[in-house]
Amino acid sequence: MVLRFPLRRSASFTLECRTLFETPDPTILTMEANVLVMGAENVGKSALTVRFLTQRFIGEYGDLESIYSRSLDVEGRKILFHIWDFPSSHGQADQDSTEEKRIQWADGFILVYSICDRASFHVLPTKVQFIKVAKEGQSPEKVPIVIVGNKRDLGHHRAVSIEEGRLLALTLNCDFYEVSAAEASHGALMVFQGLAQHFWQARLPPRRGIGIRGIVKSMSAVFARKRTDSF
């Protein structure tokens, strides 16, 4: 299926998007997940999203709010992402009233900052806290949050070191990537692949250890069989 998405400004782009409904093979495991892209203004939220959707960097993205979809194959499993890209330039009042709604919609979060903009880095702890409060009652494993330091190509304007990014992510129990949406596609892809791994993990039933009872049971079964075999 070829989906046509409105893009910011007058442009539009065409995306080859194979959805779950076109996957007749029942042996392929599939799932859907909603992802919210958050962060301060101008950090590259749209650039990262469009990179993941089209592998392209188009430079200017305007301020259209959109939900995009793309499916991704990860280790033989298919995941359909719905990605809500929200421009931070929208009014603060509007943001406050609808942010909670967007957070409730989302299964996972990408928090973007620019490595050249320290203020965009400083807002992250508050955002993470806001998500955790809104998603209270759900275990952190089920609500993955990824912190992404964007604009890695602008190293000469760097205001946040990679170590600071890593440390913050560690402190907040989030994954961390530093990428350049402008330079390459693999950074955006890694971010979504990482999220996909989390979603699959959360969906798998918790692994139970065999336990002492299980070991005793298995050993008894083996010895019982041996005794029977010797008759």
Ligand SMILES: Nc1nc2c(ncn2[C@@H]2O[C@H](COP(=O)(O)OP(=O)(O)OP(=O)(O)O)[C@@H](O)[C@H]2O)c(=O)[nH]1
């Ligand atoms: N050099 C460089 N510029 C980038 C990168 N990512 C985005 N930009 C530029 O940064 C500016 C903002 O990018 P957007 O993707 O519109 O940022 P945004 O966070 O969606 O901005 P809002 O919609 O205003 O919230 C644009 O001029 C992009 O071309 C990057 O990795 N490197």
